Amino acid sequence: MQNSEIIKIENLTKRYHMGENDFTALRNINLTFSKGEFTGLVGPSGSGKTTLLNIIGSLDNPTEGNAIVLGNSVSELTHKQSAVLRNYHIGFIFQTYNLLSVYTVFDNVEFALLLQKHTVAERQKMVMEALDWVGLADKAQSKPAQLSGGECQRVSIARAMVKRPEIVLADEPSANLDAANSHHIIQTMKKLNRELNTTFIFATHDEKVMQYLDRIIHLKDGRIEKDLIMPDSKTESHVSL
Amino acid sequence: MLAFKLAFKNLVGAGLRTWLNVSVLSFAFVVIVFYNGMLDGWNRQGRSDTKAWETGNGQYWHPLYDRYDPFSLQDAHAVVTGEAAKLTKENQITPILITQATAYPQGRMLNVMLKGIDPNQKILMIPSGSLKAQNGEIPALIGKRMAESTHLQKGDHVLVRWRDVNGTFDAREILITEIFSSNVPTIDVSQIYVPLSSLQEMTGMKDEATFLVANGTLNNTEIKGWTFKDSKFLLKDFDEMIDTKKGGSRIIYLLLLSIALLAIFDTQVLSIFRRQKEIGTYIALGMTRSRVIRLFTVEGSMHSILALILGSLYGIPLMLLINKYGIPMPKSADQAGIAISEKIIPFYSLGMLVSTVLLVVISATIVSYFPTRRISKMKPTDALKGKIQ
Ligand SMILES: Nc1ncnc2c1ncn2[C@@H]1O[C@H](COP(=O)(O)OP(=O)(O)OP(=O)(O)O)[C@@H](O)[C@H]1O
Ligand SMILES: [Mg+2]
Numbered sequence: 001m002q003n004s005e006i007i008k009i010e011n012l013t014k015r016y017h018m019g020e021n022d023f024t025a026l027r028n029i030n031l032t033f034s035k036g037e038f039t040g041l042v043g044p045s046g047s048g049k050t051t052l053l054n055i056i057g058s059l060d061n062p063t064e065g066n067a068i069v070l071g072n073s074v075s076e077l078t079h080k081q082s083a084v085l086r087n088y089h090i091g092f093i094f095q096t097y098n099l100l101s102v103y104t105v106f107d108n109v110e111f112a113l114l115l116q117k118h119t120v121a122e123r124q125k126m127v128m129e130a131l132d133w134v135g136l137a138d139k140a141q142s143k144p145a146q147l148s149g150g151e152c153q154r155v156s157i158a159r160a161m162v163k164r165p166e167i168v169l170a171d172e173p174s175a176n177l178d179a180a181n182s183h184h185i186i187q188t189m190k191k192l193n194r195e196l197n198t199t200f201i202f203a204t205h206d207e208k209v210m211q212y213l214d215r216i217i218h219l220k221d222g223r224i225e226k227d228l229i230m231p232d233s234k235t236e237s238h239v240s241l
Numbered sequence: 242m243l244a245f246k247l248a249f250k251n252l253v254g255a256g257l258r259t260w261l262n263v264s265v266l267s268f269a270f271v272v273i274v275f276y277n278g279m280l281d282g283w284n285r286q287g288r289s290d291t292k293a294w295e296t297g298n299g300q301y302w303h304p305l306y307d308r309y310d311p312f313s314l315q316d317a318h319a320v321v322t323g324e325a326a327k328l329t330k331e332n333q334i335t336p337i338l339i340t341q342a343t344a345y346p347q348g349r350m351l352n353v354m355l356k357g358i359d360p361n362q363k364i365l366m367i368p369s370g371s372l373k374a375q376n377g378e379i380p381a382l383i384g385k386r387m388a389e390s391t392h393l394q395k396g397d398h399v400l401v402r403w404r405d406v407n408g409t410f411d412a413r414e415i416l417i418t419e420i421f422s423s424n425v426p427t428i429d430v431s432q433i434y435v436p437l438s439s440l441q442e443m444t445g446m447k448d449e450a451t452f453l454v455a456n457g458t459l460n461n462t463e464i465k466g467w468t469f470k471d472s473k474f475l476l477k478d479f480d481e482m483i484d485t486k487k488g489g490s491r492i493i494y495l496l497l498l499s500i501a502l503l504a505i506f507d508t509q510v511l512s513i514f515r516r517q518k519e520i521g522t523y524i525a526l527g528m529t530r531s532r533v534i535r536l537f538t539v540e541g542s543m544h545s546i547l548a549l550i551l552g553s554l555y556g557i558p559l560m561l562l563i564n565k566y567g568i569p570m571p572k573s574a575d576q577a578g579i580a581i582s583e584k585i586i587p588f589y590s591l592g593m594l595v596s597t598v599l600l601v602v603i604s605a606t607i608v609s610y611f612p613t614r615r616i617s618k619m620k621p622t623d624a625l626k627g628k629i630q
Contacts, residue, residue, distance in 0.1 A: 115527050
């Protein structure tokens with residue numbers, strides 16, 4: 001189980017139409033990700049990190065080549081199938097949290113479960129458990145506007161994790177946070193990665209995040225420059241909060 | 242169900258703007274209900290008054306009678322015999338004889354209709370019982386409008402001149418014994434009621450009538466020699482007038498409704514533009530685009546539900562109050578010659594309420610849906626960046 005391959009990217013190229021000429025954001029990428037990885041896509045701005053995460057999350061389609069996520073070829077999924085894939089199997093964490101401001105913390109975390117088939121009691125239990133993971137059970141009835149940035153990002157981690165997805169895609173999750181909060185959220189994610197064997201893929205520039213990664217993939221101009229395994233990455237136990 | 246819950250939260254979360262839209266729409270809703278209720282109330286009142294005072298439960302006309310052509314009266318009369326006579330005896334019908342005449346109140350000259358009515362009839366509300374013969378004089382009954390325009394009072398004498406069956410002029414003074422008050426101008430203006438037997442004698446039309454008014458127990462029974470005219474026919478003018486009024490008020494309230502719908506449409510366009518990131522997030526969380534479209538449509542259309550609730554909150558007490566006191570009607574409406582009481586009590590039928598609710602909800606849903614079609618063209622990645630123009 002530990003090393004089973006859950007994402008396979010084959011000869012993936014992504015081009016955008018820019019008026020007359022095309023712009024190539026990803027060129028001929030080949031990658032595989034295994035279950036339980038804690039991996040970062042690192043590279044300068046415009047190197048294609050977000051583009052690659054979006055394709056893995058089936059929010060976007062490859063121009064050429066293929067991305068196979070949990071056995072599904074992203075380019076062949078219907079709207080509905082890709083919605084189901086995201087709903088059950090992929091969690092997203094965004095730089096700007098993207099919490100729904102009119103809902104409470106509880107409602108935000110519950111949202112993905114509402115699209116699935118659960119009883120009220122099951123949902124209640126799952127949401128409170130997820131809020132426990134991120135240490136925000138006591139803020140369940142708060143609105144996002146009443147939370148700090150770090151707390152918001154923890155809510156969004158709970159929202160991504162509540163359905164226990166196989167994959168979590170986090171695009172610059174620490175970019176809007178200070179050092180202490182960055183460490184805190186990345187440690188929270190690392191803990192969940194260990195305990196639930198969830199695959200995490202980050203897009204990041206953040207040195208603080210990189211210390212915790214098991215694998216770092218360097219992108220530049222849409223190409224893989226380096227793909228490094230980090231044998232001595234930090235775990236949550238290395239740093240006290 | 243999920244869509245309703247989410248839509249409700251989003252809508253209430255949007256605050257002031259929502260309540261502005263909802264207020265305008267609720268106002269449109271209340272106005273529509275009120276206008277229709279008023280016209281329906283008028284319609285019911287006017288119809289029942291007209292039936293009670295003028296048309297009864299249908300009339301049997303002499304085949305030559307034409308209510309719009311006074312000259313038809315010369316020939317439109319016949320002896321009430323056989324079946325008709327029997328029914329008259331049984332008080333199932335009452336004969337009315339009409340003759341054109343000229344009256345000379347206070348030296349002025351006025352064309353009038355002389356109507357012969359049985360003093361003992363109970364079918365129409367006209368108080369014919371006061372047409373009691375008094376020492377050889379002919380008693381006469383007029384309505385308050387006729388009394389006002391001629392300055393005739395109870396106890397006055399007035400000279401009338403008419404042609405008898407042979408076309409010969411004859412004239413006599415009659416005595417006003419009673420002035421009655423009715424909401425139905427058509428039985429009042431320029432009309433003088435005298436006992437049927439007196440008029441038959443004056444005109445030499447013994448036992449004759451122009452038409453027979455039926456009571457409720459007589460259900461379209463045919464009477465030989467007479468043509469039955471049902472209430473639908475007899476109330477045609479009144480119904481047409483109400484329809485015209487409805488048409489006019491429809492323009493007003495559809496305008497109001499359009500303003501409210503425009504506000505909702507505008508809010509929808511704006512919220513779909515401003516909430517791209519939210520839309521992207523919904524998609525990332527596993528909603529299909531069509532589900533997001535449904536969510537936003539329900540959200541817009543929910544304005545109408547809130548408007549119905551808000552409208553009921555102030556509309557119901559308001560309408561109860563109005564129904565208690567009635568709406569005073571201007572005199573001018575009376576002069577238009579249509580049945581109208583001094584006060585109208587609006588009537589709210591279930592059908593009218595249901596169709597108004599449907600009109601509001603469906604139109605709000607349609608204007609909410611159109612802007613959301615944009616969502617289906619959005620790329621989720623662009624929506625998440627929130628920078629679609
Ligand atoms: N919708 C689009 N249309 C055209 N070009 C795009 C579009 N989205 C991304 N690009 C281009 O593709 C390239 C890669 O973009 P991407 O967002 O993946 O970069 P990134 O590595 O995430 O950068 P950053 O670190 O700044 O987030 C950029 O040069 C960008 O301009
Ligand atoms: Mg990016």
